[in-house]
Amino acid sequence: MKFIRRKEVENRTGLSRSAIYEHMAKGTFPRNYKIGHRAVAWLEEDIINWIQEKCV
Numbered sequence: 001m002k003f004i005r006r007k008e009v010e011n012r013t014g015l016s017r018s019a020i021y022e023h024m025a026k027g028t029f030p031r032n033y034k035i036g037h038r039a040v041a042w043l044e045e046d047i048i049n050w051i052q053e054k055c056v
Contacts, residue, residue: 003033003041012047 004012009020023029030046 002044003035004044004047005039005041006032009042009047013051 006017006020009015010017013020015023020029024031030042030050032040032042035041
């Protein structure tokens with residue numbers, strides 16, 4: 001299990017920060033996890049799966 005930070009999620013998905021959070025609010029994007037006081041990250045596997053679903 002590997003966590004990736006927002007910048008990496010943006011690079012891999014092509015989504016902007018605001019688009020990521022909009023999709024999360026709609027429930028159409030993987031949730032993030034709090035990894036520190038002011039830090040969040042996503043599970044790399046969740047992002048890979050989301051990308052694969054979009055490409056089908």
